[in-house]
C-alpha cells in the first residue's frame with residue numbers, strides 16, 4: 019500500500035514537526051509513505067474566500083500529483099474536507115477527481131476507518147484539552163457534533179485515549195469554533211480574537227496542560243494568542259502526541 | 268468591504284470592544300442553545316423529525332404555486348380574504364388600505380418578522396396610525412426606537428436594568444426597578460390598555476395549511492390571541508414560503524420549532540385561525556418580496572425552508588459575539604446572511620464572510636438547511652459579481668501565482684521564514700498586520716518539512 023503524504027503548505031513551512039510526526043506514525047505501521055515534493059497547497063484559502071478561479075489550478079495540480087497513490091493522508095481535517103467536499107464544484111469533471119476524493123483521508127480517520135486501528139502504542143502522561151476542529155468534526159464527521167442527536171463518538175479521541183497515562187479534560191463547550199476560519203481571522207479580527215480567547219479560557223479552566231487539535235490552522239491562531247498573552251498552556255498537534263513527541267516548550 | 272454596504276467587521280469590532288457586555292450576550296444565547304440541546308435530546312426521533320421536516324419543505328418548494336392556490340381557495344371558503352403582494356411596498360399599501368377602510372386608528376401587532384422585513388411600522392406611523400408591538404421584547408425595542416436584534420428574542424441585547432430605566436422613563440415604573448416580574452407586570456398592564464383600545468390586530472403567520480386554509484401563530488405570551496380577539500379586523504401577514512401541505516404536517520414542525528427556538532417542548536400558545544369570527548373580518552396578505560427569485564435558484568432555494576426558529580443565531584459563535592444589529596437586516600445571523608444578499612448583493616457583501624465556516628448552524632437547523640455551504644456559495648457569487656474587496660481579490664491572486672509553481676512557493680516560504688518572521692517586533696507587528704494586532708506569528712523553524720524529508724531520503 020503506497021501512501022501519498024499530503025502536508026498542507028503552511029505546515030510544511032511553519033510546522034515541520036507535525037509533518038514529521040505524521041510521517042513517522044504512518045511509517046511505523048509498515049506503510050510505504052512518499053511525500054511528493056511538487057505539492058504546495060490544496061486551494062482551500064482561495065476557495066473559501068470565493069475565488070474559484072484562483073483555487074482551480076491548485077486543485078488540478080493536487081489531483082495530478084496524488085492520483086498515483088493508493089491513499090492520500092493529511093494531518094488536517096480542513097484540507098481533506100476541501101478535497102472531499104468542495105473539489106466537486108471546482109474540478110468535478112477532472113478524470114482523477116472521483117478516485118482521489120475517495121482515497122484522501124485525514125490522519126485519525128485513516129487509522130480508525132482504513133487501517134482499523136484504534137490503539138496506538140505509547141504514553142502521554144499529561145492533562146490534555148482536545149479542541150475539535152470544525153471541519154474534521156462537521157465536514158468529515160470525525161466525531162459527533164454536539165448539535166446532532168446521534169450516538170457519541172470521536173475518532174481523534176479514541177486514538178488519544180489509547181495512550182498510557184493521558185487524561186482528557188472536560189470542556190464546558192465541547193466543540194465551539196476557535197475563530198480561525200482562514201481569511202476570517204484577519205477580516206473579522208475582533209470576533210476571531212474573542213473566539214480564540216474564549217476557547218483558550220475554556221481549556222484553562224478545565225485544567226489542561228496541553229491543548230491539541232487535528233488542524234494546525236486552529237492551533238496557529240490559538241498559540242498566537244497564547245504566546246502574545248504569555249499563557250501557560252502548551253500547544254501540540256494530535257499527530258505529535260500520537261507519535262510520542264515530547265511536550266513542545 | 269464595499270464602501271456603501273454594511274461593514275460587518277467594523278460593527279462587530281464595536282460590539283466586541285465592550286468585552287463584558289459581549290461576553291454577557293454570548294452567554295445569554297449559549298444558555299438558550301444549551302436548553303435547545305436538552306430539549307432535542309429528549310426526543311429519540313429528533314434526527315428523523317428534522318429529515319421529515321426538510322422533506323416536507325422540499326415538497327412545498329417544488330409545488331408552491333399549487334399549494335398557494337389550494338390555500339387561497341380553502342381560506343376564502345372559510346370567509347377570510349386573501350391578498351397577494353409582490354413586494355414590501357405593495358404589502359404595506361394593502362395593509363394601510365384595509366386599516367383605512369375600517370377607519371382604524373390604533374393597531375396592535377404580535378410578532379411578525381415579515382412586517383419587520385417590510386418596515387411596516389414606520390410606514391403606518393407616517394400615515395398617522397398608532398402601532399404597538401405587543402410581544403414584550405418587541406415592545407421594548409419599539410420603545411427604544413430600535414429594530415429587534417434577534418428574530419425570536421428581539422431584546423436579547425438589552426439588560427434588565429436598562430429595561431427598568433426605559434420603563435421608568437416611558438411608563439413611569441419605579442426608578443431603579445429591575446425585577447423582571449415587576450417590569451413584566453407593568454408592561455402587561457399597559458399593553459392591556461392598548462389591546463382594549465385597538466381597532467385592528469396584525470399578526471404574523473408561522474404556518475399556513477394548504478389543506479384547511481387555516482393559519483397557525485405561535486407565541487409565548489398569548490398576545491396574538493388577545494390582539495385578534497378584541498378588534499373586529501384581523502390582518503395576518505406572511506411570506507409565501509410559510510405554506511405546509513396538510514394539518515398533519517403541523518405536528519412535525521410544532522415539535523421542532525419551540526425546542527429549537529428556546530428549548531421549550533412547545534410554544535405556550537399555538538393559535539389556530541380558521542376564518543373570521545362572527546361579525547369580524549380576517550385578511551391574509553401573502554407576500555413575495557424576492558422569494559420567488561430565491562425559489563428559482565438551485566443554490567439558495569433551500570433557504571426558504573426556514574421556520575424562523577432562531578437556533579442558527581443562538582449557536583453562531585460570530586452572532587453571539589457581534590450582536591444582531593451588526594448585520595443591519597431584519598433577519599440577522601447565518602440565515603439572514605443568506606437571505607440579505609439575494610435582495611442586494613453589494614449592500615450585504617460582508618455578511619457571508621461574517622462566518623468562520625464552523626458549520627454549527629447547519630447541524631442545529633431543524634429543517635436541515637445547509638447554511639454554511641450556502642454562505643460559501645454566496646462568497647463565490649459575490650466574487651463573480653465583483654463585490655469582493657480588492658484586498659482579498661489581490662491577495663488570493665498573488666497566493667495562486669506563488670502556489671502553482673513549487674520553485675516560487677519555496678522561495679516565498681524562504682522569505683517568510685528567514686526574513687519576514689525574523690524582522691524586529693516593531694517592524695513585524697506594524698499597523699497593517701491585522702493578524703498580529705492580538706496574536707503572535709509562529710516562530711520560524713530552521714527548515715521546512717520538505718527540506719528535512721529530502722535530506723533524510725536523499726532526494
Ligand code: SF4
Nearest residue numbers: 573574576577579632
Ligand atoms: S435557518 Fe434553520 S436554524 Fe436558522 S432560523 Fe431558520 S429554521 Fe431556524
